[in-house]
Amino acid sequence: MTVLLDGISQIAGRHRLWLCDVWGVVHNGIAAYAPAVEALQRFRREGGIVVLITNAPRPFEPVVAQLDRMGVPRDAYDRVLASGDVMRRLVVEHGHPAVHFLGPARDRGLIEGLDIAEVGIGEAEIVLCTGLMDDLTETPDDYQPMLRRMMDKGQILYCANPDKVVQKGDRLLYCAGALAELYEQLGGEVVFTGKPDPLIYEDALALARDIAGEPISKDEALAIGDGMETDMRGAALNGIDAVFIAGGIHAHELEELHQGKADALDPLLARLEEVAPGLRLKGVLPDLRW
Known part of the structure; x- marks a missing residue:
């Protein structure tokens, strides 16, 4: 009990x-x-x-x-x-990858100082996701076209925040984990760090x-x-x-x-x-x- x-x-x-x-x-x-x-x-x-x-x-x-x-x-x-911290280690161990950063500007510290090439999503080896670009107004469904193009290219989504929602004051906001869940539902491959x-x-x-x-x-x-x-x-x-x-x-x-x-x-x-x-x-x- x-x-x-x-x-x-x-x-x-x-x-x-x-x-x-x-x-x-x-x-x-x-x-x-x-x-x-x-x-x-x-x-x-x-x-x-x-x-x-x-x-x-x-x-x-x-x-x-x-x-x-x-x-x-x-x-x-x-x-x-x-x-x-865990994601930075994984990216470094990958060895100078071509990375597309997907997330709000406030999270760009994740890739600062790393030995990477930041590229457009079409040229990326890794699509590194920290969240929605505007979590105050967007929902995961807004990203369906992008995720479908990624799936067609066989790109792997590296999810740096497995949380699907987070509480901010009295609101619940979508996180990167919600995008990762949708990408998996579409048939895409996801690598997670975090809990x-x-x-x-x-x-x-x-x-x-x-x-x-x-x-x-x-x-x-x-x-x-x-x-x-x-x-x-x-x-x-x-x-x-x-x-x-x-x-x-x-x-x-x-x-x-x-x-x-x-x-x-x-x-x-x-x-x-x-x-x-x-x-x-x-x-x-x-x-x-x-």
């Missing part, structure tokens, strides 16, 4: 490392969640290690700057690992080992997140314990939960079992709090 936790302090002593999602758990795209920040700080003060893992399609440095602006203090975490791909978890554990100065196993880690197909599926695929934050992108489904009706979780948990089979779920919280 899934435990609806009063606070994460109830299980904090069971794990040495938290692999914590950012958007929807630590902030909402506009401001930090104070109870979440306090929980991260308390866990670190008691000797825990916090690696924030995010599907942000850019290197970690801009993510840290964003956290600063939103009021997330640096003593709330040890390191940040972004999907963009739930194993690469980001392997890199996160390596960071934690560097911080601790000694090995840290998956069994010592707890994944915290609000995304079923990213955070929870990633935890299941990689054999990591998890806490589900039900009030992130699913907040609109949980009004009755916030009124104290625990059975309001049942439909959500049924979907979770389908999306992340084998998940070692250690508890559910409406939001991250100590």
